[in-house]
Amino acid sequence: MSYFRAENLSLHFGGLKAVDAVSFAVEKGEILSIIGPNGAGKSSIFNLISRIYRPTSGRIFFEDQDITEQPPYDIAKLGIARTFQNIELFENATVLSNLLVGRHRHSTTQLWQELLFLPSVRANEKVHRRRVEQVIEFLDLEPYRDKLISGLPYGVRKVIELARALCSEPKLILLDEPSSGLNVEETDDMSFWIRDMKSELGVTVLMVEHDMSLVNRVSDRVIALNYGRVLAMGSPAEVQEHPDVVAAYLGA
Amino acid sequence: MLDFVQQLVSGVALGCVYGLIALGFVLVYKATEVVNFAQGDLMMLGGFFAFTFIGMMGLNYWIGFAGAVATMALFGMLAERVVVRPILGYPQFSIIMATIGLGYFLRSVAGMIWGTDDLKIETPFSQGVLRMGSLVLAYDKLSVIAATMILCALLWLFFNKTMLGTAMRASSENMLAAYYMGIPVKRVVSVVWAISAAVATCAGVLLAPITFIHSNVGLVLGLKAFPAAVLGGFGSIPGAVVGGVLIGVIESMAGFYLPEGWKDVAPYVVLLTVLLLKPEGLFGLHVRKKV
Amino acid sequence: MRFLFKTDYEDDIKLFPHSGYIISYGLLLALLLIAPYVLSSYLMSQLVFVCIYATVGVALLILTGFTGQASLGHAAFLAIGAYTAAYLQKYNVPFPVYFLAAGASTGIIGAMVGFPALRLTGIYLVIATISFALIVEEILARWESVTNGNEGMRVKTLSLLGVTVPRDSPTFYYLCLAVLVLTIVGTLNLLRSPTGRAFVAIRDSETAARSMGVNVALYKVKSFAISATITGFAGVLFAHKLSFISPEMFTLQLSIEFIIVILIGGTFSLHGAVLGAIFIVMIDPFLTYLKDDMPGIIAGIAATFGASPATAGNIQSNAAAFASLNGLKGAIYGIIIVLFVLFEPLGLYGRWLKIKLFFQLFPLYKRATFKRQKIYVKSERNR
Known part of the structure; x- marks a missing residue:
C-alpha cells in the first residue's frame, strides 16, 4: 500500500470542476511535485487534504487510514503539516x-x-x-x-x-508554492532545505510549484494537472515532454 | 384577526424606522467597512434639529424637515471627516469604539442643549386615521411606511442610475481599485456618510409622532436596528429594510401575544436563533477566506 | 539599555526576564499592601473597584485581546456571578463555596455563549454578545422568584471562616487584590503555555491555527469559559462591595466601560487592564473634583488677570453652571474614547512603552518605531 493516497478526488463548485477525479499516490520518503497552469486545481487539492474544503467525492488515505472524514485539526495530529501560498502566519x-x-x-x-x-x-x-x-x-x-x-x-x-x-515534526509536509515571491538566491536555499528535509529529517514532501527549475532539482516524481484533471505523471523530464503538458502550457 | 392586522401595521411602521436606521448602518458599512454605533444617535440628533426648526422656530413642517435633513447631511460629513477618516483601515474594534465614543458625545451634548424631556413634533398628518370597515389605521404609521418605500426607491435609483451611485458601489467593492480608476474615494465616502445621516434624520422625523424624541432614543432604537441590519446580512440594502420590518413585527407581535417582558427580548432571541442557524444573516453572502 | 544574554531555555519561559522586574513589581506589591494604612477610606474604596475592574479587564483581554473575540456582553457575566452569590447566600452557603459556584456557573454559561459564537466573527459576534447581555438583563428583571426582579437583592456582609469581613475593611481589599494578582499570574501562565499560544493563533489566523492542529472551536469555547469564569469571580466581589444588586446595574453601559478599560489601557498586554481600570475608576472622582474646585480656580485665575470681583464671580457661577450640566460626564467620556482611538491606539501601556524606549534610546528614538501600519482599506468581505 502507498504511504499517502488520493482516490478519485473531486471538488465541484456548482458547475465548476476545480478538481475532477484525481488519483495519485505518494511513496514514503519521496518528493512529489504537482505542476500545472493557474487554476488547474493544485491548491484545491491541498485544501482538500487539509480539510479546508470537503471533497465532493473521493477518498484520501494516509498510512492506510481513511482521513477523508477527519476534522481539520486532526490532520495535523496525524502528522501532515502544510504551508500556504499567501503565507498565513x-x-x-x-x-x-x-x-x-x-x-x-x-x-x-x-x-x-x-x-x-x-x-x-x-x-x-x-x-x-x-x-x-x-x-x-x-x-x-x-x-x-x-x-x-x-x-x-x-x-x-x-x-x-x-x-x-x-x-x-510532520511525516508528510505539503508545500504550497514554496518559492513564490522569493528571489533566485532564496529559491536556491529553499531547494537545499527541501532536499535536506527529505534526507536528514526523513519527511515525505508533496509540493505545488510553478518554478520548473526548482521542480527539476528536487522532485522524484511530478504530476501535471490542468482543469482539475491529471495530464501526466512520472519523472520530471517525462512529464515536461508529455504532449498534453506542452499543449496545456502553450495553450494550444 | 382585526387585532392581528392592527398589530401587523404598527409593527411594520416601527420596523420601517428600524429599517431606515439599519439602512444607514449598511450604507456606511458597505462603503467603508465601518460599523457606525452612533447611527441611532444621528437619528436622534436629526429629530432634535427638526424639532428646533418646526417646534421652536415655527417653520413649515416640510421646510423644517428638509432643513433638518440638510443640516444632518453636513453633520454626517463632518463626523466622517473628524472621527472616522483618520482611522479608516484600522482594526474594526478600534473603529467600533470610536463610533461608540461619538455616540456618547452626541447623546450627552443633545441632552445638554435640548434637555432630557420628551419632545413631540406636530405633523400635518399625525391626527387623522384611515378607516377601512372596522379596521382603523393611524396616518402617522402609514406615513412612515409610505416614506420608507419612497426613500428605498430613491436610493435604488440613486445607486443604480447615477454616476455617483455607481462610483459608490465600486468603492464599496474594492476601494483601492476604485481609487486607481480615478474615483475620488474620499469624497465618495463623505457623501455616503451624508446620505446615511440624512436617512437617519428621515427616520427620526418620521418617528417623532409615534415615539417622542429624547436624547436616549438613538441608543434604544439603535440597539433594535442592529439586529435588523444583522438579520438582513449587514451588507444588503433591501436586507436591512426587510430585517427592520421583521424585527418591528416580531416586537409588536410579542408585545401583544406573549407575556410581559417578551416584547423587548423577542427580537434578540430571534436574532440569536438566526445567527445560530445562518451565521451570515438571512440575506448575507457567505464568503470564505481564500488560502 | 540592558542586554539580556540567554543561556538556558528557562530564560525564555520565566515570568520575570531580569532582576529589575522583581524589584519593581515587589515594590509595587509592597505599596499596595500598605495602602489601607495610608490612604483615605474613600480612595481605598476606589482601589477596591480598581481591583474588580482590572480583574474583569484581564478576563476581557483573554477573550478580546488574545483570542480576538470581541464581547460587549461582559456585564452579563458579572451579573451572573453576582446573582449566583446573592442567591446562594440566602441558603447560608459559605463564602468559598458560593465564590467557586459563581465562577463555575458563569463559566458554564460563558461556554454556552461560546458555542453559538463559534461561527460568528467581527460585527456579528459583537451584536450576538450585546443580544445575550440584553436577554440576561431582562431575565434578571423578570425571574422574580430567584432574582427578586427590579427590587434588587441585598447582599449580606462577607463572612470568611467565621470572621465577618465588612466591605470597607482592609481585609476585603486584600481579598480583591489577591483575586486580581492570582488572575494575572494564572493568565500569564496560560499565555506561556500551549493554550495561550493557541488563543493568539486563533486571533491572527484561524486557518493556520487549524492546520497546525489547533481545535479552533474547542479553544474558542475555552476562551469564552475562562473569561466568563474570571468575570464571575469578579462579580461576587462586586456584589459584596455594593452590598445591593439590581438588574439596572448590569447594563450595556457597564459592558462598554469594560471594553473602555482594555481599550484605554492597551489591548496587547495585561498591564493595559490594570492601567485602564485605574483610569476608568478614577475618572469619576477626578470629574467631581473638577466640578467642585475648577470654577473657583478659574475665577481666581480671572481675578489675577485683572478681572473685577463682580466679573470673576460671574465667571465662577457660569463655570459652575457648566460643570453641573447633566450630560457633561458622558460627553467627556465620549471625547476621551475618540481621542484614544485616534491618537493613542496602543493605550496607556503603549504610551508608557514609548516613553521608556525614548529614554533608553535617547537621542536615537524615532517616532516611526510605533507607527501603526495603515492599510488603505482592508475589506473583511473580500478576504
Missing part, C-alpha cells in the same frame, strides 16, 4: 511563539496544569523549546527569534512558515 506574535504553535500537536498538558504552570508544563515547554531551536538552526532563523512577524520581510516569512510546519 500569526502576524502579531513573535517568531518563537509562531514556531511553538507548530508544536501544538505534541502538547499533552491540561488547562488547569497550565494555569498553575506545574513542573510538568515547564518540562514540556523546555522540550518544545529545544525542538524549536533545532528547527531554527536547521533553517538559519537565529536572528529573528524574538522579532514580531509583522515587521519581517516576505522571504523570511516564507521560511518561518516552513519552520512552523517542521516544528510539528
